[in-house]
Amino acid sequence: xxxxxxxxxxVRLGGARKVLLEQTTMRLPPGRAIGLVGRNGAGKSTLLRMxxxxxEPTGGxVRLGGTVSWxxxxxxxxxxxLTGAQNARFVxxxxxxxxxxxxxxxxxxxxxxxxxHAPVRTYSSGMRSRLAFGVSMGIHFDTxxxxxVTSVGDSAFREKSTAVLRxxxxxxxxxxVTHSMGMLRxxxxxxxxxxxxxxxxxxxxxxxxxxxxxxxxx
Numbered sequence: 001x002x003x004x005x006x007x008x009x010x011v012r013l014g015g016a017r018k019v020l021l022e023q024t025t026m027r028l029p030p031g032r033a034i035g036l037v038g039r040n041g042a043g044k045s046t047l048l049r050m051x052x053x054x055x056e057p058t059g060g061x062v063r064l065g066g067t068v069s070w071x072x073x074x075x076x077x078x079x080x081x082l083t084g085a086q087n088a089r090f091v092x093x094x095x096x097x098x099x100x101x102x103x104x105x106x107x108x109x110x111x112x113x114x115x116x117h118a119p120v121r122t123y124s125s126g127m128r129s130r131l132a133f134g135v136s137m138g139i140h141f142d143t144x145x146x147x148x149v150t151s152v153g154d155s156a157f158r159e160k161s162t163a164v165l166r167x168x169x170x171x172x173x174x175x176x177v178t179h180s181m182g183m184l185r186x187x188x189x190x191x192x193x194x195x196x197x198x199x200x201x202x203x204x205x206x207x208x209x210x211x212x213x214x215x216x217x218x
C-alpha cells in the first residue's frame with residue numbers, strides 16, 4: 001500500500017517556479033500494475049523518486065505499507081568505484097537476501113560478461129540500467145518502480161526484460177513509466193495521468209492512455 005498524503009513538488013527552472021505535483025492525497029491500490037503517463041517534463045520520474053524516498057517533496061509525505069524498490073533504470077545509487085558484482089553483493093546485504101543467489105541471477109540476466117567484474121564507472125548508461133534492472137528483479141519487492149528500463153538493449157534483451165517483469169507482476173505491484181503505450185497495455189491494468197501538476201487515477205489502463213492522448217492533442 002502506498003499513500004500520497006498532501007504530497008506536492010515544485011522546482012525552479014531558469015528562475016521560474018514550476019509545479020510538478022499539486023497538493024495530492026491518494027491511495028495507490030496494492031498489488032496492481034499502474035502505468036504512469038504524462039508529457040515529457042511533467043514530473044513522472046520525480047514522482048517515482050519521491051515514492052522511493054530519493055527525492056524530497058516540497059510538501060506532504062509518502063507513507064509505505066510494504067517494500068518498494070528504487071526506481072529501476074536509475075542507477076545513481078551504485079558506487080562507481082565498485083564492480084557490478086560488488087554493488088550487487090552490497091545491495092543483497094542491505095536487503096537481507098542471499099548474496100550468492102542474487103549475483104548468480106544478475107550475472108546471468110544483465111549480460112554484462114566480464115564487465116560485471118569491472119568498476120561501474122566504466123559502464124555505459126545502458127550497462128548501468130541493465131545492472132539496476134537485474135539487481136532489482138533479483139529481489140522481491142511488494143511494489144516495483146520501473147522507469148523506462150525495458151527500452152534498454154536489443155530486441156532479445158527487451159523481450160527477456162518484459163518476460164521477467166510480467167512474472168514479477170504475478171505476485172507484486174508496480175508503477176511503470178514508459179513512452180510505449182503498447183507495453184503499458186501489455187503489463188499494466190490501471191493507470192495514472194500526470195498533467196500540469198495534477199495526478200489522476202484511472203481504474204483501467206486504456207482509459208488512462210486515452211485521457212493522456214487527448215491532453216497531448218489539446
